[in-house]
Amino acid sequence: MTNLAPKLTHEQYENNFAELKPAFTKNQATVEANRCLYCFDSPCMKVCPTHIDISTFIKKIATENVKGSAKTILESNWIALTCAKACPVDVLCEGACVYNERGEKPIEIGRLQRYAIDWYFEHGMPKLFTPAPKNGKSVGIIGGGPAGLSCAAECALLGFDVTIYEAKENAGGLDLWGIAPYKVTREDALNEVKLVESFGVKIKTNTQIGKDISITELEKKHDAIFIGVGLSKNVDLKIPGEELKGVVHALEFIEKVTTRKWSSVDLGKHVAVIGAGNTAIDAATEAKRLGANEVAIIYRRSENEMPAYDFEFELAKKDGVVFLFQTAPTKIIGNNGFVESMECLKMKLSEPDESGRRKPEPIPNSEFTIPVDMVIKSVGYEVNDHFISQIQNLKLTKGNISVNSETMQTSNPKYFAGGDCTSGGREVVNAAAEGKRAARGIEKMIFNR
Ligand code: SF4
Numbered sequence: 001m002t003n004l005a006p007k008l009t010h011e012q013y014e015n016n017f018a019e020l021k022p023a024f025t026k027n028q029a030t031v032e033a034n035r036c037l038y039c040f041d042s043p044c045m046k047v048c049p050t051h052i053d054i055s056t057f058i059k060k061i062a063t064e065n066v067k068g069s070a071k072t073i074l075e076s077n078w079i080a081l082t083c084a085k086a087c088p089v090d091v092l093c094e095g096a097c098v099y100n101e102r103g104e105k106p107i108e109i110g111r112l113q114r115y116a117i118d119w120y121f122e123h124g125m126p127k128l129f130t131p132a133p134k135n136g137k138s139v140g141i142i143g144g145g146p147a148g149l150s151c152a153a154e155c156a157l158l159g160f161d162v163t164i165y166e167a168k169e170n171a172g173g174l175d176l177w178g179i180a181p182y183k184v185t186r187e188d189a190l191n192e193v194k195l196v197e198s199f200g201v202k203i204k205t206n207t208q209i210g211k212d213i214s215i216t217e218l219e220k221k222h223d224a225i226f227i228g229v230g231l232s233k234n235v236d237l238k239i240p241g242e243e244l245k246g247v248v249h250a251l252e253f254i255e256k257v258t259t260r261k262w263s264s265v266d267l268g269k270h271v272a273v274i275g276a277g278n279t280a281i282d283a284a285t286e287a288k289r290l291g292a293n294e295v296a297i298i299y300r301r302s303e304n305e306m307p308a309y310d311f312e313f314e315l316a317k318k319d320g321v322v323f324l325f326q327t328a329p330t331k332i333i334g335n336n337g338f339v340e341s342m343e344c345l346k347m348k349l350s351e352p353d354e355s356g357r358r359k360p361e362p363i364p365n366s367e368f369t370i371p372v373d374m375v376i377k378s379v380g381y382e383v384n385d386h387f388i389s390q391i392q393n394l395k396l397t398k399g400n401i402s403v404n405s406e407t408m409q410t411s412n413p414k415y416f417a418g419g420d421c422t423s424g425g426r427e428v429v430n431a432a433a434e435g436k437r438a439a440r441g442i443e444k445m446i447f448n449r
Pocket of ligand 1: 096
C-alpha cells in the first residue's frame with residue numbers, strides 16, 4: 001500500500017504531532033507546586049501503582065530542589081518520564097487529588113513529575129544512586145520494555161549482574177514504539193534506557209530468545225530470569241479479506257508513526273479502525289493527524305462498554321474521528337489486491353457475558369458496506385509464545401503468564417515475570433511497579449532476605 005491520503009507540509013505534520021501537554025516553565029512549575037497542600041497520607045500517592053512520594057517531590061520543586069525532586073521520583077519509578085507523560089493521570093494520581101473534592105482543578109502531578117525528570121536528563125543524569133557491591137549472582141531479563149528496564153535497574157542497584165535480551169534494535173519496548181508521539185517521544189524512551197544502562201546493565205539488542213540464544217543457555221548463565229515481553233502477537237479479525245494490501249495491525253502502524261518519518265507512513269484516505277481500546281484510539285487519532293480524510297472506529301458494543309479512557313475518546317472526537325458503535329466487520333472487500341470497502345453488520349446487546357459486558361449479537365439482514373481503503377486492526381494482543389512453551393512448568397492463565405502478585409515469581413521458581421505478559425495489558429506505570437517488585441522477589445528467592 002502507498003500513501004493515498006493528501007500530503008501535508010512538514011510544519012503541518014510537526015504541528016499535528018506536537019506534545020499535547022507542553023513542559024512547564026520554571027515559573028509555572030513553582031506556582032503549581034505551591035498550590036499543593038502536601039496532604040498527610042496523600043491519596044495521590046496511594047493510587048499510584050509505584051507509590052511515588054508525590055507530596056515530597058512537589059515540595060522539593062516548590063523549594064527549587066529539582067535534583068532532589070527527581071531523586072524522590074526515581075526512587076519509586078525508573079520509568080518516570082514516560083509515566084509522567086503517558087499515565088492516565090485523570091484516573092490515577094490527579095483523579096485522587098483532594099482538590100477534586102473541592103470542585104477545583106487538581107494539581108498537575110504528571111507535568112510536575114515531567115518537569116523534575118526533564119531537568120534530570122537535561123542536566124546529564126547527575127549521579128543520584130550507587131549500586132550495591134556485586135553480590136556474585138546474575139539476572140537475565142527477557143524484553144527491554146518498561147517492566148524489563150525497571151526490573152533491570154532495581155536488580156543492578158541490589159548488586160546483581162544484569163543482562164537484558166531485546167529482540168528489536170533498541171530497548172524501550174512499547175514506550176519507544178507503541179505510544180503516540182504527541183504523548184511520549186523516542187528521545188524520552190531512549191533516555192530512560194540510558195539511565196538503566198548507567199547502573200551497569202548490559203543490553204543485548206537484536207537478540208531473540210530461542211533463536212539467538214537458547215533457553216538452556218540462558219538458564220545456565222543466570223541465577224534468575226525475568227520475563228517482560230509484553231503482548232506482541234496481534235489478534236486477527238478472522239474475516240475474509242484480511243490478507244488484502246491496506247489491512248494492518250495498529251501497533252505496526254503506530255510504530256511507523258513514532259519514527260516521525262511522516263510521509264513514509266502508508267495511509268489511506270478513508271480509514272476504518274477495528275476496536276475501541278486505547279491503542280485503537282491512538283491509531284485512529286494518528287491517522288487523522290497524518291491527513292486521512294475520514295477515520296471511523298468500528299466497535300461491536302456501545303460507548304458504555306468501550307475500553308478506552310474518556311479523555312482518549314474525547315481527544316479522538318475532537319480530531320474528527322467518527323465512532324460506529326454496535327457494528328462488527330464481516331468482510332473486507334478488495335480490488336486488484338487492495339482494500340476497497342468493508343461489509344459490516346449492526347449488533348444488538350444482550351445479557352452481560354463472562355467479561356461483565358453486554359454481549360453483542362448480530363441483527364439479521366442489517367448488512368451495510370462502507371468505502372474504506374485502509375483497515376487498522378486493534379482487537380487484542382497476546383503473549384508471543386515462540387519461546388514460552390520451551391520453559392518447563394511455566395503456567396499460563398487465559399494466555400498470560402501466571403505470577404505470585406507479591407514477588408512476581410512464576411510457577412517455575414527460576415523465572416519471574418511482569419508487565420503486560422502477566423496482566424493482559426495495563427499501564428506503563430503498572431509494568432514499572434511490577435518490574436521493581438520482581439527484583440525484590442528475585443533477591444528474596446536467592447538470598448532469602
Ligand atoms: Fe498535593 Fe493533591 Fe496530592 Fe494533596 S492530593 S498532596 S494536594 S497533589
